[in-house]
Amino acid sequence: MVRKKVRIGGLVIGPGEPVRVQSMTSTHTEDIKGTVNQIRELEKAGCEIVRVAVPDFESAEAIREIKKQINIPLVADIHFDYRLAMRAVEAGADKIRINPGNIGSDWKVREVVKACKEKDIPIRVGANSGSLKKELRRKMPVEDALVESVREEVKILEDMGFDNIVISIKASDVGVFIRANQKAHREFQYPFHIGVTEAGPVPQGIVKSSIGIGFLLMNGIGDTIRVSLTADPVEEIEVAYDILASTGIRKVYPEIISCPTCGRMEIDLLKLIEKVKPLWEGLKLPLKIAVMGCAVNGPGEAREADIGIAGGRGYGLIFRKGKIIKSVPEVDLYNEFKRELQKLIREVENAHEGGKGEG
Amino acid sequence: MVRKKVRIGGLVIGPGEPVRVQSMTSTHTEDIKGTVNQIRELEKAGCEIVRVAVPDFESAEAIREIKKQINIPLVADIHFDYRLAMRAVEAGADKIRINPGNIGSDWKVREVVKACKEKDIPIRVGANSGSLKKELRRKMPVEDALVESVREEVKILEDMGFDNIVISIKASDVGVFIRANQKAHREFQYPFHIGVTEAGPVPQGIVKSSIGIGFLLMNGIGDTIRVSLTADPVEEIEVAYDILASTGIRKVYPEIISCPTCGRMEIDLLKLIEKVKPLWEGLKLPLKIAVMGCAVNGPGEAREADIGIAGGRGYGLIFRKGKIIKSVPEVDLYNEFKRELQKLIREVENAHEGGKGEG
Numbered sequence: 001m002v003r004k005k006v007r008i009g010g011l012v013i014g015p016g017e018p019v020r021v022q023s024m025t026s027t028h029t030e031d032i033k034g035t036v037n038q039i040r041e042l043e044k045a046g047c048e049i050v051r052v053a054v055p056d057f058e059s060a061e062a063i064r065e066i067k068k069q070i071n072i073p074l075v076a077d078i079h080f081d082y083r084l085a086m087r088a089v090e091a092g093a094d095k096i097r098i099n100p101g102n103i104g105s106d107w108k109v110r111e112v113v114k115a116c117k118e119k120d121i122p123i124r125v126g127a128n129s130g131s132l133k134k135e136l137r138r139k140m141p142v143e144d145a146l147v148e149s150v151r152e153e154v155k156i157l158e159d160m161g162f163d164n165i166v167i168s169i170k171a172s173d174v175g176v177f178i179r180a181n182q183k184a185h186r187e188f189q190y191p192f193h194i195g196v197t198e199a200g201p202v203p204q205g206i207v208k209s210s211i212g213i214g215f216l217l218m219n220g221i222g223d224t225i226r227v228s229l230t231a232d233p234v235e236e237i238e239v240a241y242d243i244l245a246s247t248g249i250r251k252v253y254p255e256i257i258s259c260p261t262c263g264r265m266e267i268d269l270l271k272l273i274e275k276v277k278p279l280w281e282g283l284k285l286p287l288k289i290a291v292m293g294c295a296v297n298g299p300g301e302a303r304e305a306d307i308g309i310a311g312g313r314g315y316g317l318i319f320r321k322g323k324i325i326k327s328v329p330e331v332d333l334y335n336e337f338k339r340e341l342q343k344l345i346r347e348v349e350n351a352h353e354g355g356k357g358e359g
Numbered sequence: 360m361v362r363k364k365v366r367i368g369g370l371v372i373g374p375g376e377p378v379r380v381q382s383m384t385s386t387h388t389e390d391i392k393g394t395v396n397q398i399r400e401l402e403k404a405g406c407e408i409v410r411v412a413v414p415d416f417e418s419a420e421a422i423r424e425i426k427k428q429i430n431i432p433l434v435a436d437i438h439f440d441y442r443l444a445m446r447a448v449e450a451g452a453d454k455i456r457i458n459p460g461n462i463g464s465d466w467k468v469r470e471v472v473k474a475c476k477e478k479d480i481p482i483r484v485g486a487n488s489g490s491l492k493k494e495l496r497r498k499m500p501v502e503d504a505l506v507e508s509v510r511e512e513v514k515i516l517e518d519m520g521f522d523n524i525v526i527s528i529k530a531s532d533v534g535v536f537i538r539a540n541q542k543a544h545r546e547f548q549y550p551f552h553i554g555v556t557e558a559g560p561v562p563q564g565i566v567k568s569s570i571g572i573g574f575l576l577m578n579g580i581g582d583t584i585r586v587s588l589t590a591d592p593v594e595e596i597e598v599a600y601d602i603l604a605s606t607g608i609r610k611v612y613p614e615i616i617s618c619p620t621c622g623r624m625e626i627d628l629l630k631l632i633e634k635v636k637p638l639w640e641g642l643k644l645p646l647k648i649a650v651m652g653c654a655v656n657g658p659g660e661a662r663e664a665d666i667g668i669a670g671g672r673g674y675g676l677i678f679r680k681g682k683i684i685k686s687v688p689e690v691d692l693y694n695e696f697k698r699e700l701q702k703l704i705r706e707v708e709n710a711h712e713g714g715k716g717e718g
Contacts, residue, residue: 129662173663197660198619203598204614207565207573218537230618242567261590273589301556301557303489
């Protein structure tokens, strides 16, 4: 099967492209200032595609102004009313998300398709375990109903000669989510947007998203990901990049290696982490940085770290790839580590010809 | 392959047994009072096996007194010095964790084995990507070196006729962790203790543990799990149970279904969750409880919830399995929900003959 690519504003998702991180605003979209502010915060955190809710015409209309003030592609999220989709397309949305299962009659979907075709923007279709048609839910297991639902929606679009499609299948049950996406991925050649829905508050929401999205990514499924948390959307971005890094799919930001707090600890590790973390805030380099609680095991156990720090009993160690490069009194540890980290960053950036990294 | 079971104090782990949740104290073990207090907190959170660090003889000796004051099996964690292991066994540890890679000569390991055999307690052996022998690390990929390291250690024990073994392979790289455990699981019939090590602070640590442990559990690997976070150990327990529930392996506590915060939200969802969460604190029943931000989609999208609440625009809905059972003014929502939840809990407990649940 030849897998397709899809363009969303200035980005392309699909085979060979980086898996893109997206989120959704929690503001009321018609509040242009609040929405733009949140999107800018999300951009700063690394969000690459943003979705806004469009529950009314004011929100659809607001897209026009919001688009002028942000730098990442914007997706309009439509429920129920196809006219809102039409208005959002007119206002400049880079992609439309509709759940045709709740848009109503096919002819309404057709109207939306026509508008998107004219503007050459993609449509994300899909199914959500919470809004499946009753007939489907009764007939078969949920995961099959989800795939069948997608099949029906895709057919409507394809029958109109429209193939600028992104697929998503959402469920709050991780097992259902995984199995349905695996089945659909074998059948459809379009890019997949993946995310566990109604995952819940932290930490449960992080756990469910990590297991579900992580499992699919490691099986080669997923072109853009959304972590849904009942929390500040900026936290969704951090978790999304952690999932990408942990699965080895895409490494953009530094990763921290640090030991669990144990009875062998010789230093207040949580405090130390809080203190040094700002040193690499906003840094777009996939360094492995270790912050370890004991000087004896620290450097060895964090051997894979590009740079690391271990404290204990009045002195501290700074190491690179397991090799101790400095042993200093604890009072000097922070400043020495800062210097060594900056040195390492310069080296890596020079090696990468100017430090543009991946992002 | 017939997989073995192993007894740890009053618990058995292995095929057909529940996957047990464990953690490790962060206190200094020789501080008996502090350690007992933390273990009791961990017990309250659902911890079923606890490990303590034994870096010196005082800590080994403290086990005797700690054991009298706690209700769950205790594992002594030994590095470097085999005499500490001997002393911990004498003091009544229910299991010993040694990493023979850093205990030194084989004869020392043999001494420990002899002591455990006499007391009939298991030994957890294993390898950690951070403390592999240099020769092994140079010869082969890390995941193979981890398996080879386990192979050597197991052989020493088996050659002495000792098969009361738990295996663990830890790594901070999720991919290495998964592949090494998969390989080892095909080869060894002993119970597996699984956990990602040096996973880091929250949220990254939660992400890495969820992906790694979740992936293995869904592939049938894992008899006891440890989530390692650079955080309060009590948080490790919550995350561990979230992983077990999300993978469908073992459901003990309520699961929350709640929507991400979006522009369609009609209520302060985070606040509502904080308010209702204490209603089921400590409840050992795997109910699905939904807390949704909008009354229009809420009940439908959280159809699978045993009970749910959705707020918005001055009134609130209470529903069961997607069916609205009550619509009340927002001011009465909390009390009405409390009443309905208690009713449901009574019903479920009666159906389970006295509500002992799984735990």
